[in-house]
Amino acid sequence: MTTLFYDGTFESLLSVVFEIYERKLTLVKLQKGKWYSTALFENKLNIITNEANTNRVLKGLRQKLSPSGLQQLYIAHLAEIENEEATLIGYIRYVFDSAQNIEEDYGNRYVLRVSEIVRMMRREKHRMEAFIRFQKLKDETFYATIEPDFNVLPLLIKHFRNRYADQKWIIYDTRRNYGVYYDLHDTQYINLDFSTISKAGDIKTTFTEDEGIYQSLWQNYFKSVNIPARKNIKLHVRHIPKRYWRHLTEKI
């Protein structure tokens, strides 16, 4: 068993795959971070991302997978689920070791697991597209905070750019502490420092005057459309799990 250390990026993952084939390793374990000991243990290796190696693996994947197959692999990587590196490595090795395209071979455990992870990611992405609630700031920017289960923010940009092309917006992932800002022309990744706005009152004054009115109109609307004779809380909670409630205007 060889433990390989990498920096967690997709590029670095592909470099790892290159090393595995280069060194003809069979049993490997992947770990994020660096191996600091100077002692020469043969079974621990730091993998430094090498652009040429990464590109060679990427080129190989492009030949063996359809564009959507490669996209799925990338999405599964973005999920950052602990201890799933083995699945990704297993999937890539299966891709290279097979003569034909294997992306629909759901009988294989790696292919099936990748498709499950992709499904989880897609669901979380879809939930964010539904559950994000913008609040209008004084400078006409629409601001929303999220805490998704997985790192889906990069997958959300296209949807919100297409939809809200004529308004400035920020979507901020408070769990991973980064966000996306759209300024009517381009999007960019941003980091906000929340220590400067400490009091709740400060935040309130930054919203436009009609923000409160529309929030209460929405809450009222949400109550009015409910049919009490059909009450079904279990179904309600299955559709909107409680962890999302704190960001939903109608559930606060």
Place this chain on the structure above:
Amino acid sequence: MNADRITEKLNILADAAKYDVSCASSGSKRKNENKGLGNASNGICHSYTEDGRCVSLLKILLTNHCIYDCAYCVSRKSNDIKRAAFTVQEVVDLTINFYRRNYIEGLFLSSGIFKDADYTMERLVLIAKKLRTEHKFNGYIHLKSIPGASDELMHEAGLYADRLSVNLEIPTEAGLKLLAPDKNRQDMIEPMQYLKNEIVLHQEEKKLFKKAPMFAPAGQSTQVIIGATPETDQQVLQSANYFYRNFNLKRVYYSGYVPVLADNRLPALNTSVPMVRENRLYQADWLMRFYGFKVNEIVNNEQPLLDLDIDPKLSWAIRNLHVFPIDINKADLQLILRIPGIGVQSAQKIVSARSYGHLNWEQLKKLGVAINRAQYFITCKSREFERRDLTGTKIKQFILAQSASKYLKNSHTQFSLF
């Protein structure tokens, strides 16, 4: 803006609109190409009410003033309730501001009939036009087509709206005569017929000229109320099937009657909403649209009612045991779709996966097949399968014993075992 007045109007007019169950925001392909606001494609449910229904659109009436007196409707003329009406600008502002905050996918606008059909329809169309042209709004718009409105107005509605719908409300003509004596079924069918022809025409045009305008790209839908009149499921589904076939409807919605009014033509006020029956009707509807079942296979003269305790596919399978067992590794997709416990997605996955190697029970389970139901109807790459020659009743008993049936959960009566 007078916040209190708007709030009151919104409460009244959202409350009156909520019995319209359609909330779909999918099926359109409107893109945001003018750097305006919004787009409409696959549909998103932005929230869910406590009754578990999706909230996707701002669903309101323009007004609940109405000249008709339909027994099943809260807004009927003789009902003593608060009345209100939105102005055109109020609806536009609400839609835009809700949309910008990502609360909704768009607008679902219906209305009571005031003065006459054309007068009402004209105002609905005006709102859609204002949103599309003045505000560059590309979100989803669903308009009610008002029975009896002129063809010119219907045409204009189709140019701005994504979906149009006329509610049939009562599945049969006789039922409609009883509960809504001033309404005429022919008046409802005419706008449907007109729109169907227009939609087909515009689709043909679109094939020839890419720039041809869109016309109701998400098609038409309708709704029927279940349990207000004594129709059988066979009558309901056959009527749905008729409208799917002859009017190219995208959806027929089934709305379990919620007793809101005391009237001796209707079920009493304390009657519970027929939610399980409604659920079974939707399952049957899906079987017709996505699983290749004919309406007569699901309900027929011998079997005019759907089973409440098991789903219609299982019910069909039990009546047709001679078709089974089906070999999962060989059968056609069409046949696999007919196996209880296998949905459209798992069926497609099975067909893709088996070209790499035969599948066994473990793999089927991982693919998402509900083995507890499917096991009685299939064989796969395994020596273990259900060899006993079970009768339909036995299979039903085994399955019911293992699962928490929706039927049992919602029933308030106690069942004794012996």
